[in-house]
Amino acid sequence: LQVQAAAREQRLGRQEERLHSLEMERRRLHNLVQELKGNIRVFCRVRPVLPEEEEQQKGLAHLHFPPEDNKALVLSRPEESHVGRERRGDVCYDFSFDRVFPPAASQQEIFEEIALLVQVKGRFPALRTPKPAP
Numbered sequence: 001l002q003v004q005a006a007a008r009e010q011r012l013g014r015q016e017e018r019l020h021s022l023e024m025e026r027r028r029l030h031n032l033v034q035e036l037k038g039n040i041r042v043f044c045r046v047r048p049v050l051p052e053e054e055e056q057q058k059g060l061a062h063l064h065f066p067p068e069d070n071k072a073l074v075l076s077r078p079e080e081s082h083v084g085r086e087r088r089g090d091v092c093y094d095f096s097f098d099r100v101f102p103p104a105a106s107q108q109e110i111f112e113e114i115a116l117l118v119q120v121k122g123r124f125p126a127l128r129t130p131k132p133a134p
Contacts, residue, residue: 063075072096077091
């Protein structure tokens with residue numbers, strides 16, 4: 001019985017060493033992938049309009065999320081003449097990010113996208129969010 005216990009202890013020790021070795025290899029490969037992607041990535045999350053903002057902003061009609069591209073955001077605004085009397089159409093501004101999350105995106109969806117960034121040990125990713133306007 002003691003011989004079996006000792007053999008299992010040795011096997012457990014070897015497996016723990018192998019597990020540690022594989023974890024170190026996973027981290028090395030993960031860091032390599034991060035460096036190849038670029039160490040700085042910019043995500044954009046558009047939050048839903050709050051009830052008190054509904055009337056003032058009239059929804060999010062000025063934001064467009066191209067369905068075929070989850071990395072793009074288009075901001076449009078009506079273009080008016082300098083004297084303010086005539087409308088000339090919409091002016092569009094195209095923005096590109098590493099990922100755009102529309103207002104309907106769930107916390108889970110966002111977390112799944114950034115989870116690999118957050119779980120990197122030994123490095124401290126910065127997740128910045130702008131302060132809401134007063």
